[in-house]
Each structure stands twice: as structure tokens, then as C-alpha cells.
Amino acid sequence: MAYNLVSPRFVLVGGGAVNEVASVLQKFGLSRPLLVTDAGMAKSGFVNRCLDPLAKAGIKATVFSDAVPEPEDTVVTAGAAVVRRGNFDCIIGFGGGTSMDTAKAMSILASGEAPMSAYKVPFQADQAKLPVICIPTTGGTGSEVTRFTVITDTARGEKMLIAGLGALPLASIVDYELSFGVPPRTTADTGVDSLTHAVESYISRRANVISDTHALHAMALIGKNVRAAYREPKNAAAREGMMLGASVAGMSFTNSSVALVHGMSRPIGAHFHVPHGLSNAMLFPAVTRFSLASATARYAAAARASGFADERDNDDKAANKFADGLAALNAELSVPTPRQYGIDPAAWEGKLDLMAEQALASGSPANNPRVPDKAEIVALYRQVWAANA
Numbered sequence: 001m002a003y004n005l006v007s008p009r010f011v012l013v014g015g016g017a018v019n020e021v022a023s024v025l026q027k028f029g030l031s032r033p034l035l036v037t038d039a040g041m042a043k044s045g046f047v048n049r050c051l052d053p054l055a056k057a058g059i060k061a062t063v064f065s066d067a068v069p070e071p072e073d074t075v076v077t078a079g080a081a082v083v084r085r086g087n088f089d090c091i092i093g094f095g096g097g098t099s100m101d102t103a104k105a106m107s108i109l110a111s112g113e114a115p116m117s118a119y120k121v122p123f124q125a126d127q128a129k130l131p132v133i134c135i136p137t138t139g140g141t142g143s144e145v146t147r148f149t150v151i152t153d154t155a156r157g158e159k160m161l162i163a164g165l166g167a168l169p170l171a172s173i174v175d176y177e178l179s180f181g182v183p184p185r186t187t188a189d190t191g192v193d194s195l196t197h198a199v200e201s202y203i204s205r206r207a208n209v210i211s212d213t214h215a216l217h218a219m220a221l222i223g224k225n226v227r228a229a230y231r232e233p234k235n236a237a238a239r240e241g242m243m244l245g246a247s248v249a250g251m252s253f254t255n256s257s258v259a260l261v262h263g264m265s266r267p268i269g270a271h272f273h274v275p276h277g278l279s280n281a282m283l284f285p286a287v288t289r290f291s292l293a294s295a296t297a298r299y300a301a302a303a304r305a306s307g308f309a310d311e312r313d314n315d316d317k318a319a320n321k322f323a324d325g326l327a328a329l330n331a332e333l334s335v336p337t338p339r340q341y342g343i344d345p346a347a348w349e350g351k352l353d354l355m356a357e358q359a360l361a362s363g364s365p366a367n368n369p370r371v372p373d374k375a376e377i378v379a380l381y382r383q384v385w386a387a388n389a
């Protein structure tokens with residue numbers, strides 16, 4: 001079967017690389033950027049890490065700092081109006097997945113007249129008004145190299161997956177030094193998100209030889225560095241490994257897919273405002289146990305690559321060690337259950353049907369090695385309610 005391979009045209013990687021941002025723009029003849037970020041980045045002055053090197057090169061950026069976590073369609077709509085009104089030739093997404101996904105969606109939305117919901121999968125969002133340059137500061141989503149953006153439909157309470165070449169950045173700058181100040185909770189959540197990307201890409205029915213290569217490499221980087229980055233925020237080697245791991249995982253799943261964890265995770269984020277990586281972590285051990293028997297050799301390889309098992313373990317043992325290892329990792333990273341997170345039990349139970357429908361509609365569960373029906377998804381949601389093990 002044929003498969004697609006996509007990638008940004010240019011990716012600059014390394015400590016201090018953000019200082020080269022002007023030359024990256026100039027490579028493509030770009031000089032009038034709209035910089036998209038969040039209020040915290042703007043207020044703290046952290047955004048100057050990007051604005052200063054631009055100013056030094058004589059490039060003045062306009063800043064749009066309204067991006068919000070679990071990016072919302074209302075913000076994207078306002079941002080797209082700014083794009084249409086201004087005389088910009090590119091958009092820079094500077095920040096976590098929040099800023100990058102908002103920047104990508106703004107460019108897609110500004111390319112036409114339709115509302116954001118018109119662009120969700122299965123629509124192919126291949127058009128965008130302006131090229132996007134992504135500069136991640138957390139090391140997690142991999143959005144800087146993917147053809148995806150996830151936007152919340154605020155009226156319907158749904159996290160929409162938007163996929164296509166319109167969401168693929170023209171270029172990105174991957175500079176781990178930007179992640180030194182990320183707090184432990186966010187480090188853990190974005191780190192588990194990266195690991196989920198690599199693993200789901202690898203066990204996906206849409207995996208291919210290119211996505212496999214990136215997935216195994218990303219698992220090794222993340223498995224080796226996630227605990228140290230969580231415990232020691234200034235550990236440069238761990239930060240470098242995590243930032244690179246996030247991008248390599250992104251290069252993998254953009255050419256394969258995510259699967260059941262992501263399919264079930266988006267509705268938890270939409271209805272209960274749980275950060276994306278955290279809802280992934282809540283689901284990851286149980287969904288892995290559900291899926292293990294349908295792809296034992298693949299889960300075993302994932303376990304060995306990420307350090308949860310070794311070469312002496314046979315496939316059955318290694319695959320089981322992977323599920324156990326994910327639960328242990330959750331404990332080490334202080335991942336709460338949905339109940340511990342403070343979600344109201346009646347609200348959780350009341351949404352399960354809708355969440356299962358939304359998970360299935362996203363298409364991601366269909367990529368899972370064991371494809372669940374609605375009742376099985378509801379059962380999995382009930383299982384993770386009180387236990388991550």
C-alpha cells in the first residue's frame with residue numbers, strides 16, 4: 001500500500017538555534033512575521049528570546065499573544081482576522097503546542113471563509129494563507145514538524161483534529177535551551193505526550209518503515225531522559241534529549257498516525273480541561289493492556305527501545321513489562337487519576353457515551369491494533385477513572 005511522507009522544508013536543531021531565526025526567515029525571503037504566542041510568554045518577556053534576534057536583523061514582528069491552552073476556535077477566529085487585516089508574509093508559532101497549533105490553525109482558517117469546524121478530519125486541510133515557522137519551547141507535542149493541529153470547538157465541546165499540508169510548518173527551529181524553565185508538571189505531561197506519539201505511531205496500522213525508524217529512536221531518547229528532565233529542570237543533556245525526542249516522535253506520527261490513546265484523550269481534554277499530555281498519561285497503561293495481544297511483537301520492541309524491557313525478555317514478557325512500566329512511570333511522574341484530578345464522578349459518568357462517540361469519530365481508534373467498539377471505549381474510561389495501574 002502507498003503511504004505519504006511529509007516534513008517541513010527546513011529544520012534547524014541545536015542549543016541557541018533560536019538566535020538564527022532571522023536567517024531562517026531570510027532563507028525564504030520572509031520579513032513581515034506575525035508572532036503567535038500566549039499571554040504568559042508575552043508578559044514574562046520570554047518572547048524576546050525570539051523578538052530580539054529578529055530586531056537585530058531589522059525585522060519587526062507583530063505579536064498576537066492570545067493563544068490559550070487546549071487552543072480554542074474563538075481565539076483562532078480572532079487571530080485569522082488579524083492575519084487577513086495585516087500585511088504579513090509569514091506566521092511564527094513560538095511556545096508550546098498551544099502557540100504552534102494556534103498559529104497553524106490561524107493560517108488555515110484565513111485561507112477561506114469557512115468556520116474552523118469545516119476543516120476537521122476527514123476533511124483534508126491542505127490550504128493555508130501564510131507559511132508557518134514553529135519554535136517549540138516545551139518539547140512535547142512535536143507540532144513543529146507535523147501536519148496536524150488540534151483545536152477545541154468551544155460551542156460543541158469537542159477537540160477537533162485538523163490534518164493536512166496546510167498544518168505542516170514551512171520551517172522550524174528546535175532549540176532545547178528554550179525549555180530550561182518549563183516546570184516539572186508540564187515537563188512530565190509533554191514528555192508522556194511525546195512518548196505516546198512514538199508508541200502509537202509504531203503500533204499504528206498505518207506504520208511504515210520511515211515512521212518506525214523515527215518512532216524507535218524517539219522512544220529511546222524519551223525513555224532515557226524523561227525522569228531526569230522531570231527531576232532536574234536544568235539538566236541540559238536531559239532537556240536536549242527530550243526536545244529532540246519530541247521532534248523525532250513528531251516526524252514519526254506525522255507519517256503514520258496516533259491511535260486509541262489520543263482518540264480517547266481529546267474528549268477528556270475538551271470536557272474536563274485536563275492538559276493533553278496528562279490525559280494521555282491517565283489512559284496509556286490501560287489502553288496498552290487492552291491492545292497488547294493484538295501487536296505483542298510491536299509492544300515488545302517498544303518496551304525494549306524505551307528501556308522498560310531488555311533483549312533477554314521474550315516478546316510476551318517484554319510487552320507486559322511495557323504496560324507495567326507505563327504505570328510505574330505514571331507513579332514516578334505523579335500522574336493523578338481522573339478522580340484525583342478533581343473531576344466530578346457524576347459529570348465523568350454522564351459524559352462517557354458522548355466521549356466514546358467523539359473518540360470514534362476522530363478516526364484515531366481505527367488505527368489501533370485492536371479496534372474497540374463504543375462499549376469497549378466506555379469500559380476503558382470507567383477503568384481509568386480510579387486507577388492508573
Ligand SMILES: [Fe+2]
Pocket residue numbers: 141193196197262276
Ligand atoms: Fe499528543
